[in-house]
Every structure is written in structure tokens, then in C-alpha cells.
Amino acid sequence: xxxxxxxxxxxxxxxxxxxxxxxxxxxxxxxxxxxxxxxxxxxxxxxxxxxxxxxxxxxxxxxxxxxxxxxxxxxxxxxxxxxxxxxxxxxxxxxxxxxxxxxxxxxxxxxxxxxxxxxxxxxxxxxxxxxxxxxxxxxxxxxxxxxxxxxxxxxxx
Numbered sequence: 001x002x003x004x005x006x007x008x009x010x011x012x013x014x015x016x017x018x019x020x021x022x023x024x025x026x027x028x029x030x031x032x033x034x035x036x037x038x039x040x041x042x043x044x045x046x047x048x049x050x051x052x053x054x055x056x057x058x059x060x061x062x063x064x065x066x067x068x069x070x071x072x073x074x075x076x077x078x079x080x081x082x083x084x085x086x087x088x089x090x091x092x093x094x095x096x097x098x099x100x101x102x103x104x105x106x107x108x109x110x111x112x113x114x115x116x117x118x119x120x121x122x123x124x125x126x127x128x129x130x131x132x133x134x135x136x137x138x139x140x141x142x143x144x145x146x147x148x149x150x151x152x153x154x155x156x157x
Contacts (some may be wrong), residue, residue, distance in 0.1 A: 118149060
């Protein structure tokens with residue numbers, strides 16, 4: 001059987017897992033009729049590197065905006081796909097909107113992880129995520145922000 005993202009379907013369980021495992025939560029808001037969501041489903045989600053990164057680093061939950069409108073409203077979702085990185089209390093720290101290929105999605109998630117740790121004063125964990133962006137994805141769209149946050153973070157440790 002091929003590897004796949006281990007999506008959680010229950011928000012309360014996902015939040016509890018995020019707290020216990022000390023991992024950020026990844027909320028993937030989608031609409032079944034959305035073309036960019038279908039692209040994420042066809043290109044990014046089945047990518048082995050993406051699968052392994054998400055399963056190792058985050059607690060992923062999929063949120064269908066059609067059937068889970070309350071959750072979508074809680075996070076003020078206007079467009080899909082929207083991916084939010086949140087802490088174990090459900091507080092948002094980073095979001096992406098639209099289709100991203102794996103080579104941009106992973107560094108964006110890393111930035112979300114770094115911002116979550118930074119905002120929760122776990123600076124060493126934040127630096128680890130930022131260093132991965134700068135070492136492995138120096139040409140990514142988030143590299144500039146990663147460098148700025150790394151500078152601020154290094155002053156805290």
C-alpha cells in the first residue's frame with residue numbers, strides 16, 4: 001500500500017494530538033469542486049516528500065468548507081485551498097492560499113512551524129525549522145521571510 005498523509009478527521013482529537021505530541025496542527029481547508037484543491041490533491045498531496053514531511057512534522061486535518069462551515073468561519077476562510085498552521089490551542093500562526101507545488105509547499109509549512117514555535121517562545125525549535133528552509137529551499141518564496149525571522153529568533157537564544 002502506498003504511503004499517504006495520515007489525515008485526522010476530528011478537530012478535538014487533532015488539537016489534543018498536537019498538544020501531546022508538541023507538533024503544530026495543519027488545517028487543510030478545501031472545497032470538493034475547487035480546481036486548485038484538485039491540483040493539490042493530484043500533485044502535492046501524493047508527493048512522497050510532502051507525505052513524509054507532513055506525517056513527521058505536523059498533525060494534519062482536512063476541513064471540507066462545504067460540510068464544516070463553522071470551522072471555516074472560525075478561521076475566516078474565504079478561498080480554497082487554504083492551509084493554516086496552528087498551535088495545539090488552535091491559534092493560527094501562518095496561512096497559505098492557493099495551489100502550491102511540493103517544492104514551495106514544504107518550505108511554506110516549515111515557515112509556519114517556525115512561526116508557531118517562535119510565537120510560543122520555543123526559539124530553538126523555530127531556528128531548526130528556519131535553518132531547514134535556508135539550507136534546503138534557499139530559492140523558495142519564503143526564504144526571505146525565513147532569514148528575517150531567523151535573525152530575530154537568534155537574538156532570543
